[in-house]
Amino acid sequence: MLLEHLHRLNTARDARLATVTITPLDTGEAALFLEGEAYGSSVAPAIESALRTGKSGIVEIGGQAAFVNVYLPPPRIVVIGAVHISQALAVMADIAGFDLSIIDPRSAFATPERFRQAKLLAEWPEDALQHTPLDAYTALVAVTHDPKIDDFPLAKALEAGCFYVGALGSRKTHARRVERLTKLGVDENSIARIHAPIGLDIRASNPAEIAVSILADIIQALRTRDVAAGRGPAE
Secondary structure (H helix, E strand, O other): OOHHHHHHHHHHHHOOOOEEEEEEOOOOOOEEEEOOOOEOOOOHHHHHHHHHHOOOEEEEEOOEEEEEEEEOOOOEEEEEOOOHHHHHHHHHHHHHOOEEEEEOOOOOOOOOOOOOOOEEEOOOHHHHHHHOOOOOOEEEEEOOOOHHHHHHHHHHHHHHOOOEEEEOOOHHHHHHHHHHHHHOOOOHHHHOOOEOOOOOOOOOOOHHHHHHHHHHHHHHHHHHOOOOOOEOOOO
């Protein structure tokens, strides 16, 4: 690997940005692409597939075989609320390969005894998110039902471009949430990104089933997210 590529890969890793290298097998001359940078249409399908799936392998580009290597930041989940759903979600997220943090200022709920698989932050989100910044490879899950706790991180998640933003509550509850977020200055298009009611509609009826629906929704959002924003002019 070229030293220049290694430097760019390390810089991207520190910034939690995805990168893709494409190496034609006949020449061995690698090209490196950072997510969000412009790239030509001939390599677009290979880059976009790698960014969505996280899988490396040999593909055909322009009639030639090439090895595509993808480097994705570890996806993570930040849960607002140390509730029963969060307990189940923490176990499932660990199995699925997600780092998971739980933020809840209510110390009676946010106890190590209840959450052994997750990083626990018994702080207000306004404080916790200063040292747990959100980004495009983070899913934000708000499940406290308390606007004083949920609304701020929801607005921050939309601002940060989190790949998934979900909030627990009925449609009536969400309608009131939309009013509050609008007053906070969040625009209509951003608010429309919130998955509410949260999770896939699998008729979940208990906390563990709701956690399954949330995790499935998160995985679907990760694997179907828009990764074509950096596509450049045709080559």
